[in-house]
Amino acid sequence: MTPHIAQKSPYATDVEAGKDYYWCSCGQSKAQPFCDGSHKGSEFTPVKYHADASKTVYFCGCKASGSKPLCDGAHKALD
Numbered sequence: 201m202t203p204h205i206a207q208k209s210p211y212a213t214d215v216e217a218g219k220d221y222y223w224c225s226c227g228q229s230k231a232q233p234f235c236d237g238s239h240k241g242s243e244f245t246p247v248k249y250h251a252d253a254s255k256t257v258y259f260c261g262c263k264a265s266g267s268k269p270l271c272d273g274a275h276k277a278l279d
Contacts, residue, residue, distance in 0.1 A: 201242065201243055201244070203225060203226050203227040203244065203263035203264075204226065204227030204228050204263070205227060205261075205262050205263060205264075205278070206224070206227045206229075206232045206233070206261050206262070206263065207232070207261035207262070208261065208262050208275045208278055209261055209262075209275060210258035210259060210260060210261050210270075210271035210275070211232060211233040211258065211259040211260075211261050212256055212257075212258055213233065213256065213257055213258070213259055214254075214255070214256050215249075215251035215254065215255065215256075215257055216251055216254050217251055217252065217253050217254045218251065219250075219251050220248055220249070220250050220251075221234060221248070221249045221250075221251065221269075222234055222235045222246035222247070222248055222249075223235065223246060223247045223248075223249055223259055223260070223268070223269030224236070224238070224239070224246060225239065225244045225245060225246060225247055225263060225268065225269075226238060226239040226242055226244035226263075227263045232261065233259035233260070233261060233269070234246075247268055247269045249269050249270075257270060258270060258271040259271065260272070260274070260275075261275065262274060262275040262278055264277075264278065
């Protein structure tokens with residue numbers, strides 16, 4: 201099963217040190233880039249991201265990153 205491409209660019213997101221975030225791996229969440237439970241009944245599960253510092257990170261929007269949940273530029277190779 202392949203995930204839905206939520207968008208072909210990353211989500212710039214401010215994260216807070218010490219907090220956990222759950223990235224949507226299926227691409228169906230209405231709360232992108234985060235999980236809203238839309239994966240239920242599928243093989244997808246959210247990916248936990250623990251913020252080690254307060255900063256801006258770039259969560260993958262195309263769901264094809266090799267360094268999930270963060271963007272690695274894989275969206276540039278999509279049609």
